Amino acid sequence: MAECAVTTVSEKLIDLLVHKTQLFRRVHREAKALIDELEIIQCFLKDAEARLEKGGMIDGVKTWVKQVIEIAYNIEDVIDEYLLHMAQSYQGQSGYLGVLSKTGNLLKALKPRLDIASEIQNVMASLGEIRKRSERYGFKSLEQRSNSQIPNAEQHDPRLDSFFIEETELVGFDTIRNELVRKLVEGKSTRMVVSLVGSGGIGKTTLAKKVYDNEAVREHFECHAWITVSQSYDMEKILRTMTKKICAVAECPLREMDSMQELINHLRQYLQTKRYVFVFDDVWQIDFWKVMKHALPSNDKGSRIIITTRNDIIAASFKENSCDFVQKLLPLSQELGWELFCKKAFRYEFEGRCPQELEHLSLEIVKRCQGLPLVVAAIGGLLSTKEKVMFEWLRMLESLTYELENNPQLTSILRILSLSYHDLPHHLKSCFLYFGLFPEDYSITDVKLFKLWIAEGFVKEKKGKTMEQVAEEYLIELVHRNLVEASWETVNKSNRLCRVHDLMHEIIKLKAGELGFCQILNDKDSRCRGKIRRLSIYNCNKNVLDAIEDHGVRSIFFFSIENLPKSFVAGLFKKFKLLKVLDFSYAPLDHLPKEVGNLFHLKYLNLRNTQVKKLPKSVGKLQNLQTLDLRGTLVHKLPFQINKLQNLRHLLAVYFDEKVEFSSNSVRGIRIQWGIGSLDGLQTLTTLEAPHHGVDLMKELGNLKQLRRLGISNLTTENGRELCSSIEKMNHLEHLDVFAASKDETLDLQSISSPPPFLQHLVLTGLLKKLPEWFPKLENIQQLCLSFSRLHEDPLKCLKGLPNLVNLWLYQAYDGEQLHFEEGGFGKLKVLSLGKMYTLKVLKIDQGALPLLEELGIGPSPLLKEVPSDIQNLKNLKLLKIYQMPRKFVLDMQPGTEGRDYWKVKHIHSVHFWYRVEGDVYDIYKLGDPHLLEHLQS
CATH class of the missing domain: 1.10.10.10 (Winged helix-like DNA-binding domain superfamily/Winged helix DNA-binding domain)
Structure with missing residues (x-):
């Protein structure tokens, strides 16, 4: 954690030197010296934290680590305060020269730079003291630690998984493994060295372990040992370990004071009359064999040595006679890679076979793995934990390049273990x-x-x-x-x-708390201790601002706050000018003061479910703002200055009126003037209110090519075609919600020729009359909600073929009398809701349809007289929801002599009956609940 703080500060200093050209030469010099000093401190810090992690820290050293963190925080404060002052100096001016054009502004512009130079000097003095104390505690630098006996804090050996590959998962090695075993046990009596060489992840360790563990090999040799060498090996330690392993049985004398020469002699004398086999795994240096070969006699007993390495030159250096040989491991063929991938990715389902819809993408993934078995196995193992849908496979395919180019062994995946x-x-x-x-x-x-x-x-x-x-x-x-x-x-x-x-x-x-990372303040504990970076104010009615002496707080959250006086809010903006995160969600806040614009570093502002009605124009100054969350607020319109926020990534501003029954009018977006298209970094825009005659605004949306989520409300037929044109440009779009201006307004979305390829969630609320022709192309859609569509044709004929559909809501979406779920359709559907089907009379479910359905909702459908008997075909159904169905329909389902339809639903774990109280508030009863019968009687 301390290392993270120092790294962050170093990166900020480097950014300051690179991008802030207005710095004095003196400041440049001081900042560069500070970076150098931090690098030295960081080397010592690694050693200190390693000791801490091993549980060997004394209080003094623990204090030293905390002091380093506080110094890092101080440096960060100096940098951020400087940037804040410079930003304030430039606001309203035409660049740097504009500031200096006025004598009064000259001193204002120079002062921050004079201050930062002085502050850096103060910090340098403190770091000097810190460094002296590091020497007192005997911390070692990174170079010193490489040869020290201090236990390092590295994670487990990334090749560990190679030791435990199941026999059934070994692919492509059968022939070479059997040949190696034969040569080891049947070859000439001359000592033989076998070098397995290939790139990282090619399977060298896996192959060596399978050969070494072979029963015939174990029985053939009198002594054997597996030695992991690695990059930072200690030859004396390896020799001592080998001596202990193989000489223990013979009770060879081994003294702690034995030199390396004496250890070599011990081994050589003992092995002279033995048939031995040794594996030296992961050899990186030629010098290793120059020493080790003297300990391993060529005794004409048929002894064998196996080494693994990535380096062809090192492999060749082990070849000293005609018996020695180098085995170059080649990548798996596409066919073998495919076999291994399927064994790993589909080991829990599909009997180890790839579903047809995933074959193309799976083959592409295998191809990108470049035939490296450990990479194929790791990616396959990772995908075995994912849902078997095209979207997950596409995402893996997109990110695979980075993993393979930068981490050939995929240690980041192999190291995903349960660690402290x-x-x-x-x-x-x-x-x-x-x-x-x-x-x-x-x-x-x-x-x-x-x-x-x-x-x-x-x-x-x-x-x-x-x-x-x-x-x-x-x-x-x-x-x-x-x-x-x-x-x-x-x-x-x-x-x-x-x-x-x-x-x-x-x-x-x-x-x-120890690291000053964060603290929760509440009525029981409202005292802020030391330098704290982040605060949560929880269920606290005291004015805690007075208790916080540190002005460098970066994040503040509020939880369960009953009262938030305006004076408190004003004081907060005045005191904490370096805030990055401010979360007022669900707090009793009704006003956002204009001083919010002074928070130059603010990146996250959450006002969700507050009573704020208006944003001040000063929000346009928040040049670093990434997320603005206005969901559930009373803000109806954004100021024009919002278009200045070039770093904005997420704008959330949807409002659901739960006091009225769901309709297109119960969802309200936010009004934005022209210019939204300039925020081309936006990933989330939900929900934007489309103005009448808002064709130009819909056209602007086409510039937002990075959007992952888009919500549009109040859409008119007139604006639909231009919206379609913009949507076609959004290749990364995953969520799309569209709400018509009224229940009688037609959603004109027919002109989309091809929907966004990653679209997973689609909500269309408004008149459609017929499904758009691009619906069958929604291959990655998982959630589909059609409301007030009033379709004339059965939509199931089109929707049943969507391969990855999991959730389907049809809410007053169909005006026909019959819905027919045919055999083989909706193979992955788990949730189905059929709401407000006022004309529905017949619901048919074929045997074999909806095989994975877990939740079904029906109603109100007043013309549906009884529970469909076909509901028995839904073997995986766990929850049945009945919404405001007629009294007789519900009574016939109840257990007892009068419940003639009870036999149809008794296999379902939970059956619930929903009755609307107001808006979207419902009373819910269970099957057989006496209160339900009382409700029906009343």
């Missing part, structure tokens, strides 16, 4: 500690978590991926390490709810 906090890389430590900001048992959606991590600077860029995709990788790794629990919010898997176990939450709070 100290085993986490420093960037994940920050992500993990972030859960300390939330109350115990609190669940946060993954998408919100990603936005926060990105705003905090925890997420690093990766080629070919969005920051959100990288953040998702971080979360997945934390889940796989059993540190974070993540469960899907709904069956359609649109959002994950993330939390940590209560005990882990306590550990996080303790660690976060």
Whole structure:
């Protein structure tokens, strides 16, 4: 964690030197010296944190680590304050010369640079003291640690999984393995050295282990040992380990004071009369064999040595006679790679065979793995945990290049284990500690978590991926390490709810407090201790601002706050000018002061479900803002200045009126003037209110080619064609919600020739009359909601072939009398809701239709007289929801002598009856509930 803080500061200093050309030469010199000093401190810090992680830290050293963190925080404050002052100096001026054109502004512009030079000098003095104390505690630099006996803090050997490959998963090695075993046990009596050489991930360790563990090999040799060499090997330590392993049985004397020469002699004398086999795995240097060969006598007993290496020159250096040979391992053929991939990716289902719809993408993935068995196995193993849908495969295919180019062995995947906090890389430590900001048992959606991590600077860029995709990788790794629990919010898997176990939450709070990472303030504990970077104010009615002495707080969250006086809010903006994250969601806030515009560094502003009615024009100054969340607020219109926010990635502003029954009018978007098309970095825009005669605005949306999620409300027929044209340009779009201006307004979406390829969620609310012709092309669609469509033709004929559809809502979508779910249709559908089908009389479900359906909703459909008997065909159905159906329909379902239809539903785990109270508020009763009968009587 301390390493992360120092790295962040170093990156900021480098950015300052590269991009801020207005710095004095003196400041450049001081900043460069500071970077050099931080690099030295960071080397010592690695050693200190390694000791901490091994549990060997004394209080003084722990204090030293915290002092380093505070110094890093101080440097960050100096930089951020400088940038803030410079930004304030330039506001309203035409560049740097504009500032200097006025004598009064000259001193204003120079002062921040004079201040930063002075502050850097002060920090340098503090770092000097820190460095002296590091020497007092005996910390070693990175170079010194490479040959020291201090236990390192590395994660497990990335080749460990190669030792435990199941026999059934060994692909492409049968012939070469059998040949090697034969040569080892049947070859000449001359000592033989076999060098296995190939690129990383080619399977050298796996092959060597399978040969070494072969029963015939074990029985043939009198002594044997497996030695992992690695890049930073210690020859004396290896020799001593070998001596202990093979001489223990013979009780050869071994003294701790034995020199390397004496160890070699011990081994050579003992092995002189033995038939031995040794494996030296992962050899990186030629010098290794120059020493080791003296310990291994060529005794004419048929002894064997196997080495693995990535270097052809090293492999050749082991060949000293005609018996020795180099075995070059080649990549797997496409056919063998395919066999291995299927064994790993589909080991839990489909009997190890690839579904037809995934074959093309799977072959592309195997091809991109370049025939490296460990990569194929790792990617296949990772995909075995994913849903078997084209979208997941496409995402993997898109990101595979980065993994293969930068990490040939895919150690980031192989290392996904259940480890403790100290085993986490420093960037994940920050992500993990972030859960300390939330109350115990609190669940946060993954998408919100990603936005926060990105705003905090925890997420690093990766080629070919969005920051959100990288953040998702971080979360997945934390889940796989059993540190974070993540469960899907709904069956359609649109959002994950993330939390940590209560005990882990306590550990996080303790660690976060020690490091000054974050703190929760409440009525029981409203005292802020030391330099704290992040605060949560939880269920606290005190004015805690006075208790916070540190003005360098970067993030503030509010939870369960009953009262938020305007004076408190004004004081907050005045005191904490370096804020990056400000989360007022669900707080009693009704006004956002104009001083918010002074928060130059603000990247995340959440006003969700507050009573704020208007945004001040000063929000246009928030040049670093990435996320603006206005969902559930009373803000109807955004100021024109919003178009200045060139770093804005997520604009969320939808409002659902739960007091009225769902309709196109119950969803309200936000009005934006022209210019939205200039925010070409937007990934989320939901929901935008389309103005009447708003063709130009719909056309502007075509510039937003990075959009992943788009919501449009108040759409008129007139604007539909231009919207379609813009949507066709959004190749990354995953979610699309469109709401018509009224229930009688036709959604004209027919002109889309090809929908966005990654579209997973589609909501269309408004008159359609017929399904658009591009619907059959929705190959990746998982969730589809059609409301008030009033279709004349049975939509099931078109929809049944969508290969990945999981959720289907049809809400007053069809005006016909019969719906027929045919055999073989909707193979992956899990949730089906048939609402407000006022003309529906017959519901038919063939045997073999809807094989995976878990949840079914019906009603109100007053013409449907009884529960369809075909419901028995739904063997996986767990929940049946009945909405406001006629009294007789419901009574016939009840258990007892009068329930003539009870036999149709008794196999279903849960049957619920929903009756609307007002708006979208319902009373819910269970099957056989006496209160339900009372309700029906009344």
